[in-house]
Amino acid sequence: MSWLAGTTTAHTAENDNLGIDWVLQYEFGELDQPHAISEFRTLMTDLTEAGLRVQVRHGHGQALLVCIRVPRDHLGKMVHQSRIKDWMYAITHTLPDGDHISATAETPAEEIRSVYHAVTWAKELGGAGITPNFGKWKNVTASFPLHDQDACSEMLKQWSRKTVLTIQDLDSIRSLFGEKVAFYFAFIQCYSLALVVPAALGIIGWLYFGPYSILYGSALSVWCICFVEYWKVREFDLSHRWGVRGCGVLKVNRPQYKWEKEIKDPITGQVTHVFPGWKQFMRQLLLIPFASVAAVALGSLIVITFASEVFISEVYSGRFQGFLEFVPTILFSLSLPFITSLLTRIATRLTEYENYRSADLYDLAQTQKSFVMNFITSFLPTILTAYIYVPFGKSIVPHLDIIKRAGLNIEMAHKDFQVDGSRFQQEVIYLSMTAQIFNFCEEIILPFAKKKLYQKWRNYQDRKAGLTRQRSFSKATDLLLLDPPGETSFLQRLRSEADSDRYEVEEDILEMCVQFGYLALFGVAWPLVPLGFLLNNWLEVRGDFFKLTRENQRPPPIRADSIGPCLLGLDFLAWMGTLSTAAIVHLYRGDMSEVHLSSLLLTVFIAEQAYLAIRFTAATAMQKIFAETLSQEEACRHAVRKNFFDMSRNLRNGRSVSPESPGARVRQRVRFHERVNVYESGTDTAVSDGSPSPSNEKVQDDVLKGSDREAAFWNAHSYDTADAGVKLIRALSESDINSVDGKSAKRA
Amino acid sequence: MSWLAGTTTAHTAENDNLGIDWVLQYEFGELDQPHAISEFRTLMTDLTEAGLRVQVRHGHGQALLVCIRVPRDHLGKMVHQSRIKDWMYAITHTLPDGDHISATAETPAEEIRSVYHAVTWAKELGGAGITPNFGKWKNVTASFPLHDQDACSEMLKQWSRKTVLTIQDLDSIRSLFGEKVAFYFAFIQCYSLALVVPAALGIIGWLYFGPYSILYGSALSVWCICFVEYWKVREFDLSHRWGVRGCGVLKVNRPQYKWEKEIKDPITGQVTHVFPGWKQFMRQLLLIPFASVAAVALGSLIVITFASEVFISEVYSGRFQGFLEFVPTILFSLSLPFITSLLTRIATRLTEYENYRSADLYDLAQTQKSFVMNFITSFLPTILTAYIYVPFGKSIVPHLDIIKRAGLNIEMAHKDFQVDGSRFQQEVIYLSMTAQIFNFCEEIILPFAKKKLYQKWRNYQDRKAGLTRQRSFSKATDLLLLDPPGETSFLQRLRSEADSDRYEVEEDILEMCVQFGYLALFGVAWPLVPLGFLLNNWLEVRGDFFKLTRENQRPPPIRADSIGPCLLGLDFLAWMGTLSTAAIVHLYRGDMSEVHLSSLLLTVFIAEQAYLAIRFTAATAMQKIFAETLSQEEACRHAVRKNFFDMSRNLRNGRSVSPESPGARVRQRVRFHERVNVYESGTDTAVSDGSPSPSNEKVQDDVLKGSDREAAFWNAHSYDTADAGVKLIRALSESDINSVDGKSAKRA
Secondary structure (H helix, E strand, C coil), rough: CCHHHHCCCHHHHHHCCCCCCCEEEEEEECCCCCHHHHHHHHHHHHHHHHHEEEEEEECCEEEEEEEEEECHHHHHHHHHHHHHHHHCCCCCCCCCCCCCCCCCCHHHHHHHHHHHHHHHHHHHCCCCCCCCCCHHHCCEEEEEEHHHHHHHHHHHHHHHCCCCCCHHHHHHHHHCCCHHHHHHHHHHHHHHHHHHHHHHHHHHHHHHCCCCCCHHHHHHHHHHHHHHHHHEEEEEEEEHHHHCCHHHHCCCCCCCCCCEEECCCCCCCCCCEEHHHHHHHHHHHHHHHHHHHHHHHHHHHHHHHHHHHHHHHHHHHCHHHHHCCHHHHHHHHHHHHHHHHHHHHHHHHHHHCCCCEEHHHHHHHHHHHHHHHHHHHCCCCHHHHHHHHHHHHHHHHHHHHHHHHHHCCCCCCCCCCCCCCCCCHHHEEEEEEHHHHHHHHHHHHHHHHHHHHHHHHHHHHHHHHHHHHCCCEEEEEHHHHCCCCHHHHHHHHHHHHHHHCCCCCHHHHHHHHHHHHHHHHHHCCCCCCHHHHHHHHEEEEEEEEHHHHHHHHCCCCCCCCCCCCHHHHHHHHHHHHHHHHHHHHHHHCCCHHHHHHHHHHHHHHHHHHHHHHHHHHHHHHHHCCHHHHHHHHHHHHHHHHHHHHHHHHHHHHCCCCCCCCCCCCCCCCCCCCCCCCCCCCCCCCCCCCCCCCCCHHHHHHHHHHCCHHHHHHHHCCCCCCHHHHHHHHHHHHHHHHHHCCCHHHHCC | CHHHHHHHCCCCHHCCCCCCCCCCCCCCCCHHHHHHHHHHHHHHHHHHHHHEEEEEEEECEHHHHHHHECCCHHHHHHHHHHHHHHHCCCCCCCCCCCCCCCCCCCCHHHHHHHHHHHHHHHHHHHHCCCCCCHHHHCCCCEECCCCCCHHHHHHHHHHHHCCCHHHHHHHHHHHCHHHHHHHHHHHHHHHCCCCCCHHHHHHHHEEEEEEECCHHHHHHHHHHHHHHHHHHHHHHHHHHHCCCHHHHCCCCCCCCCCCCCCEEECCCEEEECCCCHHHHHHHHHHHHHHHHHHHHHHHHHHHHHHHHHHHHHEEECCHHHHHHCCCCHHHHHHHHHHHHHHHHHHHHHHHHHHCEEHHHHHHHHHHHHHHHHHHHHHHHHHHHHHHHHHHHHHHHHHHHHHHHHHCCCCCCCCCCCCCCHHHHHHHHHHHHHHHHHHHHHHHHHHHHHHHHHHHHHHHHHHHHHHHCCCCCHHHHHHHCCCHHHHHHHHHHHHHHHHHCCCCCHHHHHHHHHHHHHHHHHHHHCCCHHHHHHHHHHHHHHHHHHHHHHHHCCCEEEEEECCCHHHHHHHHHHHHHHHHHHHHHEEEEECCCCHHHHHHHHHHHHHHHHHHHHHHHHHHHHHHHHHHHHHHHHHHHHHHHHHHHHHHHHHHHHCCCCCCCCCCCCCCCCCCCCCCCCCCCCCCCCCCCCCCCCCHHHCHHHHCCCCCCCHHHHHHCCCCHHHHHHHHHHHHHHHHHHHCHHHHHHHHH
């Protein structure tokens, strides 16, 4: 796997982020010049008024890149305030050190989260209020922190050498990308490790029992149920480890949120904006018609494709049969994105209408809906094969010759139609092997190649545009348009990151859920399915990390205390899987023609009762056995109150104490910069190489001692940065008339 | 209903408890005199060493009644300490007033709970360590606080005038009897109110649809599911209102608890005794074989009874048929208590083996097991009728004539056997009407009458024994054996309470669960079932309160935050009910002979999916709609931390503040004594009539200003109380040889 990591371990100078905390991309291709200039000036004012330092560079085409740096003392204050809030809302239990009004972030993620808040939070909350792609700022098309190239390469290198991710690896992901992303990797790690059990059982099953074995089927179902219950416990455990339990309450309101009344809490005096729960629930009930519409739309598409494919391949025997066979699949592939995007639009409007308070809740509801769509598109074809085509094919397929009955004269196969009984198993094998590899290529390798090619083409375009431009502007503007020699490669990376896609962790989680679904629903048909998935996941976890670090923008390090709505999906799939496994085993074990409906129903009914019983037992057992975290959490809460009580008693007795003398934990900063190995705590190396120690850094922020290159970057354009930006806008939008429009080329 | 309340509203003097906080009954009938004396002396020493005041009177037969009073300053300290503990473990969120080291109880229940702790807690925890009926103190046969006669009468009077219990009534129960009892009354109130819906639907269903209607059946099932989900929310709500959320952690270890290791918490420094969760879970799995054994034992008994009853009434037609018909039922009634008590013994040993930490958890596990037994005995007969006798009776019953085939010559009915199709409905009608009334009589009226008669006989015995005794003792002992004239009626009440049974709230909860089960499982057979239950519950709630206050000992005011394991039982019954309702409707709606197994299975299968969907929706909806309490709870927790933070900041800034300036709630004592109306807050009347105000009371405790009678009681036997007790033991055990043995008479 070293090829993954090996691509960019060149010189660290290029990997230095020059102290940039955050980058905004402002595109003005669709605006007229004066409008663009005034909007840009507002952007600059908003940012500087929020106390942020800015620097402007031109992006690809008609775009500016606004580099943002939060002065260290401001950042320290924000981190401290955020910690106090965490403590107040009982998310953490160690009172932040009371002697400072500022704190050093424990992890890069914590730091960047505060930067993220500084940029995106509303002005009332102390932010700059820049909400990309929305409302006033719909021309701010990207908003992201820069990747920490060195740390990422280091981690990729480490991962390629080991088989199993450790909890330290997960901690590292958390420190770089925040808890939401870390939860995905924790899930895939936990899931892959758990897969070892059914994979081993599967090998035994494959060797001794063959497919559709009752024993293997039951074991698989029990494993599915237990795994889901175990993950719930594990998730709780991790959320405690990372100190994010219940962090949902802290999330700020979405700008789109419409509340009905303001309520002032009588105890805390805080004002909350309330939208009645019952109203929201009523609106949420619209999920049911949505699911029905999605089921009908996608379902009928799948059924038609399936039927015509069967018709062409097994009934029709006329000309071009070999070619025609592929037509339905191609038509399906072409129309699926259309229908899916239509449904997604409906889903988005629904979620919008449901009016969620925080972005988290909104994402949750949106993921729920895409889970429904994904469920239908992923599982319906195989369900059709398993429960309709194979059992009833013999009586249904002959009726497909409607075309003949319609009077058209087309050659039909004259042989008796025979259902291909192994088709279901073949599909399962395809799903667990070929489809996974295809998927991997489609998800990671293809976009990577595409991005590389596109970048090459882009650079070529820019060079050409640069040549055209150079002739027509003043010298000062020329200097702006040309990258300073020391920054060239860095700016290239910056532009490339600005052009990258956002990393959607929900999609990756959903992918794993779907995989779990295949296993739970159809795994019994071929005992080697878990083995295939296990191997795939080894690659998948590294591929996803590669995609995250090399292909996508660094996501804002958002906190979460769970993998979200997919948890409910897992529950659902485990339930469905039990029923499905029972039905498949019953149908396919013996001669299918001898199966009675009542005995099948009885089997499924009994399986459902078994599911309920096992789930209840597993949940109880897990809670009993892994009760430790819960009691730890309790102990922490108890300690807070004990401190409070001791303090108030001492206060009464006239003694003075420091508030958190017992139980106070010294926070150790986890550093990821070039000076520190990712996998070491970094206490000894932080100061030795002349770089400022955190406490100095705060004071001497304005001087920016980090490095000469950093200083050069931030001190460029000693005149107003806003003016520099305006000049760039003028130059770029005028040059655009002359040169090829990079933007429209990109759009195409 | 005024007859319930009217029995004892005579003169309040008799109702005065003379300042007695707690009573122990020490029986020495089975011990030899020296042993009894030394044991009694130890008891006295233990009590006085724990700082309690004691006074001795003789009880019925060979028993002493030890009256205990906790000095007010000691009690105040205990209440205060208990409150601090509550606050520490985040059960309450208002920091107890820091200026005192002692507090006045908010409710009588809180006061008595502290008394209970003072008597029963181990010596290390500051109690006297008296665990009645166990180990060293197995001769202490009763341990209870005295009833507050006036408050009880007042409440019964009030209740008989109103139709619906209000939340104030529940609060009053809570203040008198503690949360565990209050939760039962809250449950029955909530359940009865909710019953109005199916009762109304039932009347409509009875008038227009008749029995076995699909519409009514579905509505009933939905109601059952929604009610259970609603109760969960309501329970949470009440536990917040009463400040008992999560009080389970505070419960002390049972003396029988065996831990495996001691763990010292690294944060709080507290030592906890741990028994591994997985071990306990493994032991809990023994519930499965226990349930199987119980099912087989009770099941076969029921099946045999059922079969022989059917045989005699419908197949046999020989001599004495009219008499023989009752034989199976009589045999069943005689053998049931035997089997049940055997099973209960097994259950107790199992629960003992499962090794629970606190008495609460132990009770919970025990209730679980009795739920299983109750479920079988209550529901199996009707299930047999509904699903075996009526559908298959025609083919099974004729095979019952094994006797004939065995060669014996007994006259058989020669008519063709016809299944009585309405038998199921008749049984349901019986269950919802007649059985409920019988139950009420058996549970409340019969014991009351028995107790009254037994009391009369007892008093007669005592008087006779007194006459025998008077001749044989010294004058001092005679004075001890004779009740002082002012105390006669009070001591009569005291002895009668000591003889009463303990109040088992779990049994009452279980009874309501069983009722809910009848409704959920068989309610569809006769739409008026909920109406019957509604009327019954109106009486039941008053009857239970009457039983609690007039027939049973006052229970120690134990805290709880739920109705306990019955909640799981309700869930189970709602699930079972949905399946059962679907099956009954399917079977009984049309001609039973036309029902196919596959269609029946399909119906039940669909019903189960509907159950899962509705339950999920209902739970989500309830949580959304009633999210208020949860957020209030959060706000309270938040306020605690905010205060702490403010204080620690002020401390840093050198300012001094009282710890709980904002949000501190002034606790208002709820008084129930003769001076105060139960239904008023009692702020104005507390001091006016010369009774000591709480703060004076503490200081002047030793003088006992309460009343002259009180003073006379506590100052009796100016010499050592222990000596008085020893004299009584001698007198009673010797007189016993001469006189009729009251004790053995009681045993018989």
